[in-house]
Amino acid sequence: xxxxxxxxxxxxxxxxxxxxxxxxxxxxxxxxxxxxxxxxxxxxxxxxxxxxxxxxxxxxxxxxxxxxxxxxxxxxxxxxxxxxxxxxxxxxxxxxxxxxxxxxxxxxxxxxxxxxxxxxxxxxxxxxxxxxxxxxxxxxxxxxxxxxxxxxxxxxxxxxxxxxxxxxxxxxxxxxxx
Numbered sequence: 001x002x003x004x005x006x007x008x009x010x011x012x013x014x015x016x017x018x019x020x021x022x023x024x025x026x027x028x029x030x031x032x033x034x035x036x037x038x039x040x041x042x043x044x045x046x047x048x049x050x051x052x053x054x055x056x057x058x059x060x061x062x063x064x065x066x067x068x069x070x071x072x073x074x075x076x077x078x079x080x081x082x083x084x085x086x087x088x089x090x091x092x093x094x095x096x097x098x099x100x101x102x103x104x105x106x107x108x109x110x111x112x113x114x115x116x117x118x119x120x121x122x123x124x125x126x127x128x129x130x131x132x133x134x135x136x137x138x139x140x141x142x143x144x145x146x147x148x149x150x151x152x153x154x155x156x157x158x159x160x161x162x163x164x165x166x167x168x169x170x171x172x173x174x175x176x177x178x
Contacts, residue, residue: 006118013066016054023076068115078102080115095131
């Protein structure tokens with residue numbers, strides 16, 4: 001199953017495809033990008049498995065990760081998605097998870113917020129969940145600010161695979177929503 005293509009004033013969000021492997025490998029092997037996510041760059045094998053996971057999300061659940069590209073020129077900016085990774089967390093996620101990441105060359109230009117807003121608008125319109133959640137490293141201050149700016153509020157701290165994380169929740173429709 002393929003998912004919807006979303007557009008914003010500057011970006012085109014397309015469901016991840018196998019053709020995105022080169023861009024994903026460049027992004028996920030970059031330790032500057034991964035430092036707050038897993039603290040190390042990923043191997044080609046690990047990126048391939050991530051890609052297969054992303055493809056499977058769309059096929060099994062009808063939602064997943066989008067590749068984010070500049071509409072003008074098509075440069076790969078990063079990804080944003082709605083997923084269910086069945087994370088081993090306490091407390092567990094009971095709502096769909098949102099995640100995002102922008103390549104270092106494109107950070108600080110508002111692309112993450114633009115893509116995240118498009119994904120949240122889609123989730124609010126197409127999923128029956130009363131809320132969405134996200135998980136952010138406490139040291140990732142830009143992502144914490146972005147999450148709070150689109151209506152996420154922290155609700156607890158947890159340990160995920162040996163690292164401290166903050167868990168955030170956003171009601172459907174944003175701040176003050178359902």
